[in-house]
Amino acid sequence: MTPSSSELPASELHVTCEWREKAAVLSVSGEIDLLSAPEFEDVVAGALAREPAVLVVDLRKVTFLCSAGLQVLASAHRRLADGQVRVVSDATVTTRPFTSTGLDAWIKVFPTLEMALGTGSS
Amino acid sequence: MPESAGSPGEADQVRLAVTPLQCRGILATPESLRKLRHQLTAWALSAGLRREQAQDVALAGYEALANVADHAYPDGAGGVVDVEAAVRGNRIEVVVTDHGEWRQPVLDPRPVALRGRGLLLLRASADHADITTGDAGTVVTLGWDLV
Numbered sequence: 185m186t187p188s189s190s191e192l193p194a195s196e197l198h199v200t201c202e203w204r205e206k207a208a209v210l211s212v213s214g215e216i217d218l219l220s221a222p223e224f225e226d227v228v229a230g231a232l233a234r235e236p237a238v239l240v241v242d243l244r245k246v247t248f249l250c251s252a253g254l255q256v257l258a259s260a261h262r263r264l265a266d267g268q269v270r271v272v273s274d275a276t277v278t279t280r281p282f283t284s285t286g287l288d289a290w291i292k293v294f295p296t297l298e299m300a301l302g303t304g305s306s
Numbered sequence: 307m308p309e310s311a312g313s314p315g316e317a318d319q320v321r322l323a324v325t326p327l328q329c330r331g332i333l334a335t336p337e338s339l340r341k342l343r344h345q346l347t348a349w350a351l352s353a354g355l356r357r358e359q360a361q362d363v364a365l366a367g368y369e370a371l372a373n374v375a376d377h378a379y380p381d382g383a384g385g386v387v388d389v390e391a392a393v394r395g396n397r398i399e400v401v402v403t404d405h406g407e408w409r410q411p412v413l414d415p416r417p418v419a420l421r422g423r424g425l426l427l428l429r430a431s432a433d434h435a436d437i438t439t440g441d442a443g444t445v446v447t448l449g450w451d452l453v
Binding site for chain 1: 340343358418419424426
């Protein structure tokens with residue numbers, strides 16, 4: 185097997201990319217604001233370039249998310265089939281930006297990674 | 307004991323002791339706006355807000371600031387912004403002022419628009435939001451009720 189996990193260093197933002205079969209899982213920590221959104225966008229673009237069927241973005245370690253971050257994910261949504269960009273979030277700070285803008289109609293927010301991948305039993 | 311300013315029975319007037327936050331003439335760069343957000347969060351926590359409320363203050367305040375950075379100075383000149391946060395009566399008030407031109411977001415007719423969520427977030431995160439545009443610039447006044 186080839187390594188499926190890689191560290192992507194970033195100044196404040198930290199992202200790891202891991203593959204689960206045809207799903208790319210980005211685990212993000214830090215703050216997604218105007219300063220870090222370009223880096224976040226690069227990482228998302230890098231994952232999309234490998235043509236995943238599903239892109240799961242785990243935001244559970246993200247402490248701030250603003251519209252600049254939503255823009256990156258809305259853009260990713262346009263590149264994949266409907267429902268194939270998914271978010272993992274278990275805190276208001278990362279869930280509410282999706283619900284209060286209605287973006288959660290297209291990008292579903294799941295409380296666990298397993299649920300986002302559709303592999304969980306619950 | 308803090309001075310109760312002649313209002314017996316209002317034990318929670320301790321909030322009046324919170325020093326307002328004032329940042330004037332800040333160059334609106336992504337770096338400085340992040341720093342302002344951190345200051346705003348720290349101030350909101352020191353004013354006695356719960357963490358979730360402080361996060362709302364940070365988000366709404368930041369979206370107002372981000373709009374300045376994004377739109378207020380289209381000629382690319384470095385724009386400056388003022389931020390003030392204070393406890394006024396039974397309300398937390400955050401005022402973001404710029405001296406450029408506020409732009410309404412351009413509507414994107416596609417179903418999943420890329421841009422234009424900043425104002426939605428701003429309004430959803432604050433109990434009160436008022437945006438006043440004039441020749442001299444824009445004033446965004448955000449309020450949260452203290453309950």
